[in-house]
Amino acid sequence: MTASETADRGRPAQRQAEIAEYVMQQGSVSAADLAEMFHVSLMTVHRDLDELEKQGVVRKFRGGVSAQPSSVFESNVSYRLRAARTEKLALAQRARELVEPGMAVMLDDSTSTLELARLLVDAGPLTVITNFLETIKLLSGVRGIRLLSLGGEYYATHDSFLGVPCMEAIEALRVDLLFASTSAVSGSYAYHQEQEIVLVKRAMIRCAQRSVLLVDHTKLGRVALHRVAPLRDFDLVLTDSGAPAETLREMRENGVAYEIV
Structure with missing residues (x-):
C-alpha cells in the first residue's frame, strides 16, 4: 500500500462523498478512472463503490459505476x-x-x-x-x-x-x-x-x-x-x-x- 493510500484510509467517508459527487456529475464512470483520479487502488475503489451502492447512491456494473437510471434501477434522488x-x-x-x-x-x-x-x-x-x-x-x-x-x-x-x-x-x-x-x-x-x-x-x-x-x-x-x-x-x-x-x-x-x- 502506498503512503497516499495509507493516509487516505483515515478519511474513507470524505473520499466516498467525493466519488459520489463525481459520478453524479458524469453519470457513469469506470472504476479504473476513479482509482487513478483518487490515487487509490482498484480494490479500495470497489470497497467505496460497494458502500455507495449499499446506500442507494450509485449502482455498480462490470468495470464501472453509474448514477443513471436503467430499466430496472431508478437513479438516486440526488x-x-x-x-x-x-x-x-x-x-x-x-x-x-x-x-x-x-x-x-x-x-x-x-x-x-x-x-x-x-x-x-x-x-x-x-x-x-x-x-x-x-x-x-x-x-x-x-x-x-x-x-x-x-x-x-x-x-x-x-x-x-x-x-x-x-x-x-x-x-x-x-x-x-x-x-x-x-x-x-x-x-x-x-x-x-x-x-x-x-x-x-x-x-x-x-x-x-x-x-x-x-x-x-x-x-x-x-x-x-x-x-x-x-x-x-x-x-x-x-x-x-x-x-x-x-x-x-x-x-x-x-x-x-x-x-x-
Whole structure:
C-alpha cells in the first residue's frame, strides 16, 4: 500500500462523498478512472463503490459505476435533482396555473413535482399532501399551506415514504388534483422501475378527481420494468418541446390529452 493510500484510509467517508459527487456529475464512470483520479487502488475503489451502492447512491456494473437510471434501477434522488432542471421548471410553471386557492393537491415523490412545490409557497389557502420528504421540508410552516404528510417505510434512495401504510393513508383521502411524474414513458403507458413506487402512484391516481403527469422529454421513448398506468388514466400529460415527434404521434393516436410547454 502506498503512503497516499495509507493516509487516505483515515478519511474513507470524505473520499466516498467525493466519488459520489463525481459520478453524479458524469453519470457513469469506470472504476479504473476513479482509482487513478483518487490515487487509490482498484480494490479500495470497489470497497467505496460497494458502500455507495449499499446506500442507494450509485449502482455498480462490470468495470464501472453509474448514477443513471436503467430499466430496472431508478437513479438516486440526488442525481434526479440535477437532471433536466430547465425542463422541470417549465413543466412546474404550467402546472402551477392549474392550482386554485382552496384545493387539496397531492404531489408524488418526484423531483418534477418538487419544482411545482417551490411555486406553491404563495398559493394558499391550499392543502398539500405528499410522501416526499424534500417537499415536506420545503412546505412545512409555510403560511396558508395545510400540509399532510403520508407516512410509511422510509426509502433513502427516493427520500420518500412508501409501502402499505402509505397506500392506506392515500386510500383514505380524496383530492382535487394529483401531480405526478414517472421515470419512463413508452407507447401509451407510463413505467417505473420499482414496484413499491408503482403501487403508491396507482393509489394516488385512484384518489384524485384529476391527475396530471409531468414528464420531461428525457423520459419519453423509454421503458422500465413495471407499468404504472395507461397515459389515458391521466387527465393531462405535460411535456416539453424536446419531446420526440414519434412519441407525440403515439399519444395523439391513443387519445392522450397532452400539452407541450
